[in-house]
Amino acid sequence: GEEVGVGVDIWGIKLFFPSPQTIYHQTVNLYDNLPTLSEVSSVIQEWMNPYPNQAHVTLNPTSSSPAGSSNLVSMDMITYSQSQGLRGSSEDRMDEQMMGLSYLPYTSSCLSSTTSSGNPHHNHGSNLQEFSPPFILPTMRAPVAKRSISKDSAEYRLRRERNNIAVRKSRDKARRRILMTQQRALQLQEENQKLQMKIGQLSQELDTLRHILSQQHLPGSEEGAAGVPTV
Amino acid sequence: GEEVGVGVDIWGIKLFFPSPQTIYHQTVNLYDNLPTLSEVSSVIQEWMNPYPNQAHVTLNPTSSSPAGSSNLVSMDMITYSQSQGLRGSSEDRMDEQMMGLSYLPYTSSCLSSTTSSGNPHHNHGSNLQEFSPPFILPTMRAPVAKRSISKDSAEYRLRRERNNIAVRKSRDKARRRILMTQQRALQLQEENQKLQMKIGQLSQELDTLRHILSQQHLPGSEEGAAGVPTV
DNA sequence: GAAAATTGCGCAATAC
């Protein structure tokens, strides 16, 4: 099979979507306002529109117009139980994982390379067929065909190498950002403690002064109008 | 070649170490206290000890004792310019990357599987041969042979699938931890502002009271002893 | 539109 994407089960309706990451992104970003069933069904209509028949449509590697005719659909169901963006919106346990729930294997198959013998990177592991959690639908867009690029080509290697460098750089940046945030949090916590202490000191001073003033004024018994401000 | 590990250049001395990640970890953890040249050379002696001749020693897949005889050495140099753990310890730019420096491609090849046709996962990209930054040595330990496991075996797939689940779980946890830290930092920042404001208020109150007291005492000209405390 | 950056994922080494 040359399917690209994931099969999902939305309120009992099995669907196949290309581009698992898109779905994941949408899920991650929107998992806190799930659509209603009617919204889902309307979106399904929109989605199914270009492909009224649910038959397979083989990928056409030579098609050049990306937004043109349909060229990639497979109704083969692929397991996809993401569960990450769907863990209840109430912070979960924040310390440990949920009960036995979740992190079930999920398989996505890739387009095999067109010329090379193909390093089957995302190999299909177990062929489980369960669909569990409800799912957010991705924004609707017709699947586009990839430009077929030989994995042996120098251009491919160049692209890969450049991307690898970018990935390392990006992750390094992320690591530093995380570290910085942690340090900032610690710093703020320290500062908070100092500020709390200072507030304590000032409050005590205020109490002392108020006490002194009250002692001065109470025995004298008059002029209560110009008293201690209580802002 | 069936080499596993990375080649590094330490003060001009080219070495090959197995397990790139070990080196990376050591580098990350220790990059702020680089060893002296004498330390390095003694470590090199220790490292070279089991292998006085620098010839290739072929991997023996049937050897069962992990801590037993030497079974994995290759002096083929593999490019390794990590540069991540070596970015100056002064926070760098904290916003953007350094100048043209770093993130050069780095290649590590893996043991090919013994029975399966072998998915060449970590494929060798460009065959650059440059060695640049000085490097921390890993803790010395004789390389151990991996138990040869067929990639087709059900056990392998089981292990992989379990690890994949663990990985997803771990990353989910990390994501939540990061989010939590960010939120905490924001929260602390808000709290800080409030505290600062409160300190401002209290200070102003104090000033007012001090002013009042000074007004009361200065015109009367005496009894300066029981004055305003200046804690 | 193309290059760079980001991100989910699986793999393998390793840490625990």
Added chain:
DNA sequence: CGTATTGCGCAATTTT
């Protein structure tokens, strides 16, 4: 033995 972490490359996607 196990699970948990982590660096890495890949590919899909997003950002610039």
